[in-house]
Amino acid sequence: MRAVVLNCTLKKSPAQSNTELLAQPVAAGLRDKGVAVETHRVVDYDVPPGVETDMGEGDQWPRLHEALLNSEILVIASPTWVGHPSSVAQRVLERMDAMISETDDQGTPVAYSKVAGVVVTGNEDGAHHVITEIAGALGDIGYTIPGQAWTYWNMGPGPGPSYTDTEHGHEWSHKTAQTMANNLFAVASALQQNPIS
Structure with a gap:
């Protein structure tokens, strides 16, 4: 089984990404179950705006699209900015919109x-809102969203330290990440046995 993590941080490599660091326990939980996990920092690719799979010369989204098609599990990781998913996460969802009309050889949506x-x-607060926006869009595209298939970290309302600046809440976030990995794997395994057609 394969999984892909799309890190939608605004920071290009090699800058440290708090979002990537929180996604790591989820990836580790999946690897513990034998899942091959690859992570892509989307901002490191040239992904122009649009709602097509391939926008032409210079568009690097097709490489990420290929990773999506080749995996059974997707994790979208996003920071919260002004209470919303990052602009990179929004762009990923817009590019994924093309998948709604893409089908496999049997005519099933990909x-x-x-x-x-x-x-x-x-x-700052707003993590549940960001989770709802991203999960709702993924459901529209055709993905199955298991129960408690998320984890988050924040300091609550108002400005404050970043994830790497404090140990506050890490234990809870990592425990929830393990549950997330378990639930993703369980439902992906069930769908392998009984795929949606």
Whole structure:
């Protein structure tokens, strides 16, 4: 089984990404179950705006699209900015919109029988709103969203330290990440046995 993590931080590599650091326990939980996990920092790719799979010369989204097609599990990881998913996460969802009309050789939408979850960081409140926005969009695209297929970290309302600046809440976030990984794997396994057609 394969999983792909799309890190939608605004920071290009090699800058440290708090969002990537919180996604790591989810990836580790999946690897513990034998899942091959690959992570992509979307901002490191040239992904122009649009709602097509391939926008032409220079568009690097097709490489990420290929990773989505080749995996059974998707994790979208996003920071919270002004109470919303990052602009990179929004662009990913817009580019994924094309998948709604893409089908496999049997005519089944390509996202069916795939599962997805969400990781959110931010030093202000709003994580549940971000989770809802991303999970709702993924459901529209055709992904199955298991129960408690998310984890998040924040400091509550108002400005404050980032994820790496404090140990506050890490234990809870990591425990929830393990549950997320378990639930993603369980539902992905069930769908492998009984795919949606």
